[in-house]
Amino acid sequence: MIEELSIRDLGVIAEAALPLGPGFTAITGETGAGKTMVVTALALLLGERADTAAIRSGSGQAIVEGRWLVEGEGFVAERVRDAGGELDASGPEPGSGPEPGSVSGSTSGPASLILSRSVTAEGRSRAVVGGRTAPVGVLGEIGRELVVVHGQSDQVRLRSATAQREVLDRFAGAELAATLDDYQHAYRRWHDGQSELELLIAERDQRSREAEELRAALAEIEAAEPRRGEDEELAGRAERLTNAETLRLAAAEAHELISSGDLGEARDVLALLDAARRGLERVQEHDPALEPIVAAVAELSYVASDLAVQLSSYLTGLDADSGTELEAVQERRALLSGLMRRHGPSLDQVIDRLESGGLRLLELDGDSDRIEELGRRVEADRARVLGLAERLTALRVAAAERLSEAVTEELRALAMPQARLLVQVEDRTDHTATGKDQVAFLLQPHAGAEPRPLGRGASGGELSRVMLGIEVVIAADDPVPTFVFDEVDAGIGGAAAIEIGRRLARLARTAQVIVVTHLAQVAAFANNHLRVVKDVDGAVTASSVQQLHGEQRTAEMARLLSGLPDSENALKHAAELLEMATPV
Numbered sequence: 001m002i003e004e005l006s007i008r009d010l011g012v013i014a015e016a017a018l019p020l021g022p023g024f025t026a027i028t029g030e031t032g033a034g035k036t037m038v039v040t041a042l043a044l045l046l047g048e049r050a051d052t053a054a055i056r057s058g059s060g061q062a063i064v065e066g067r068w069l070v071e072g073e074g075f076v077a078e079r080v081r082d083a084g085g086e087l088d089a090s091g092p093e094p095g096s097g098p099e100p101g102s103v104s105g106s107t108s109g110p111a112s113l114i115l116s117r118s119v120t121a122e123g124r125s126r127a128v129v130g131g132r133t134a135p136v137g138v139l140g141e142i143g144r145e146l147v148v149v150h151g152q153s154d155q156v157r158l159r160s161a162t163a164q165r166e167v168l169d170r171f172a173g174a175e176l177a178a179t180l181d182d183y184q185h186a187y188r189r190w191h192d193g194q195s196e197l198e199l200l201i202a203e204r205d206q207r208s209r210e211a212e213e214l215r216a217a218l219a220e221i222e223a224a225e226p227r228r229g230e231d232e233e234l235a236g237r238a239e240r241l242t243n244a245e246t247l248r249l250a251a252a253e254a255h256e257l258i259s260s261g262d263l264g265e266a267r268d269v270l271a272l273l274d275a276a277r278r279g280l281e282r283v284q285e286h287d288p289a290l291e292p293i294v295a296a297v298a299e300l301s302y303v304a305s306d307l308a309v310q311l312s313s314y315l316t317g318l319d320a321d322s323g324t325e326l327e328a329v330q331e332r333r334a335l336l337s338g339l340m341r342r343h344g345p346s347l348d349q350v351i352d353r354l355e356s357g358g359l360r361l362l363e364l365d366g367d368s369d370r371i372e373e374l375g376r377r378v379e380a381d382r383a384r385v386l387g388l389a390e391r392l393t394a395l396r397v398a399a400a401e402r403l404s405e406a407v408t409e410e411l412r413a414l415a416m417p418q419a420r421l422l423v424q425v426e427d428r429t430d431h432t433a434t435g436k437d438q439v440a441f442l443l444q445p446h447a448g449a450e451p452r453p454l455g456r457g458a459s460g461g462e463l464s465r466v467m468l469g470i471e472v473v474i475a476a477d478d479p480v481p482t483f484v485f486d487e488v489d490a491g492i493g494g495a496a497a498i499e500i501g502r503r504l505a506r507l508a509r510t511a512q513v514i515v516v517t518h519l520a521q522v523a524a525f526a527n528n529h530l531r532v533v534k535d536v537d538g539a540v541t542a543s544s545v546q547q548l549h550g551e552q553r554t555a556e557m558a559r560l561l562s563g564l565p566d567s568e569n570a571l572k573h574a575a576e577l578l579e580m581a582t583p584v
Contacts, residue, residue, distance in 0.1 A: 002068055002512065002514070003112070004019055006065040007038075008064075009059035010037050013034045016544065020528065021528055023508045024504055024505050025527075025530060026526035027530045027532065029531055029534075034532050038514070039516060040054055041064040042147060045064055046140060047136050048140075060120060064116065065114065065116040068114075069110050069111075076146065083129050084134065085132040088112040088114075113129075115127075117139065147481075148482070150463075150468070150488065164441045172395055179395060184434070186388055189381050200374065214357055218357045218361070224335055224339055241326035259304075273304060281294055389435050393436065399423075400425050403421075404422055407421040410473060410503065415491075415496030416462065416465060419462075420443075423439070424441075465488055468507070469503070475509075475510045475511060481511055482511060482512040484514045486515075488522075492519075493521070498524075501521050501523070501581065502525060504522065508527075523556075524577045529547070529556070533546065554574045555571065560574075
């Protein structure tokens with residue numbers, strides 16, 4: 001609900017503050033006083049395109065600010081917080097003006113939300129949501145949940161086929177809502193299953209080829225029986241076998257030099273070390289300092305002896321190797337290299353493929369069973385979707401007939417006695433997430449005329465009345481908290497105007513209703529009456545928006561009736577009209 005709307009430098013309005021509130025608010029005033037600027041101001045707050053021509057002459061920018069009372073939780077509150085704004089949980093004092101920036105954290109009860117929009121003469125636009133600058137699009141997202149505008153230039157409500165279907169579905173009631181919920185669950189299951197089935201079928205040949213190739217690869221790898229690290233081990237063996245003769249010559253020479261070499265007059269290393277040790281042992285008793293030297297010579301003798309044994313063993317091993325072994329090693333290395341080229345860049349990855357390939361084969365071999373099983377499930381889901389779609393169509397057709405009759409009855413009382421609203425439910429060529437129905441609202445202005453979609457072939461006033469009739473009929477099922485009507489009374493008067501006022505008051509029982517009107521018969525039903533008055537210089541100031549009570553309201557009603565606010569007869573007629581409208 002909108003609690004207050006502040007306007008500055010918009011159209012002819014220099015500055016104005018409009019106290020709104022629950023129920024039915026009527027806004028009246030002389031022609032050119034700026035009544036319709038209220039609708040323009042709301043459009044700006046709801047994220048509509050800004051027109052610099054609407055900025056008051058001589059001003060650099062226009063500013064509009066609104067204070068809403070909203071639920072502390074839900075889509076609006078969540079979207080405000082997503083945009084960085086906050087809600088005022090405490091709420092403002094009654095009658096106080098908007099206080100930008102006076103925000104606080106979340107609340108589960110009613111909270112105050114401040115939205116503002118400024119438009120400069122250069123075309124720059126700035127939006128503020130809950131004290132924080134935000135994209136203008138955020139205003140549109142929030143506004144769609146807060147306000148429905150039926151204005152002179154456009155009808156925001158029910159323009160799309162989707163919105164019309166949603167209205168029909170809400171009007172149809174709980175049975176359709178439950179059926180639609182079952183249908184959507186079945187539709188999602190059918191759609192997801194069908195997508196998976198189509199993908200499996202499309203990939204079946206590819207998967208078959210993959211399975212065949214995988215079987216061949218696994219057979220080749222299993223036949224080779226590779227071991228982790230085997231390639232490195234074979235590389236080392238190949239290097240040793242390739243250089244076996246060079247290694248043998250070097251080892252033999254070293255062995256000969258240590259243990260049995262021909263050193264001319266000198267003996268081999270072992271004999272020399274042994275002779276040195278014995279000679280030192282004979283004289284060490286004469287000098288204790290020789291004792292560690294003798295021990296070191298003995299240790300060298302032991303090491304040289306061990307080296308001789310190791311070299312002899314190494315030579316024996318080399319002599320045992322043969323060219324046939326090198327050939328076998330190279331063949332094995334070639335086999336492993338081929339496996340790595342075809343099945344993985346490393347031997348470990350080849351072995352990994354062997355270990356994981358079995359599971360992949362089971363998955364691929366199971367596709368045929370999966371396709372068959374999934375096909376049966378998809379067909380069952382399709383049958384359920386078709387059945388529920390038929391049920392939805394039947395419920396919508398029945399509800400469409402009731403809605404058509406109810407709105408048409410309203411139109412007769414709204415000075416459109418020959419008009420008829422047709423709610424058309426047509427069959428689509430395909431199923432969607434909401435069924436197989438295409439819903440359209442058509443207006444037949446008089447008998448014999450061609451029914452046309454809403455918004456085509458009707459004046460702004462006629463269209464506003466059609467919308468009013470629809471809103472009154474579906475009000476109990478509609479969640480939008482505020483309705484704004486401009487030109488709803490265009491081209492009518494007398495008893496028809498009284499009926500319009502009566503229906504606006506009925507709509508105001510479940511929602512906030514704001515109406516810009518020039519008819520006393522409509523304004524009489526309002527519980528909040530605002531008058532916009534031009535000053536002598538043509539400007540509108542804050543003091544020029546008056547909330548009317550008592551004699552002031554009677555005088556305004558008299559002016560609306562006759563143009564003579566002081567006429568005794570007009571005042572009497574106005575008082576009678578107000579009295580008639582009081583018990584709605």
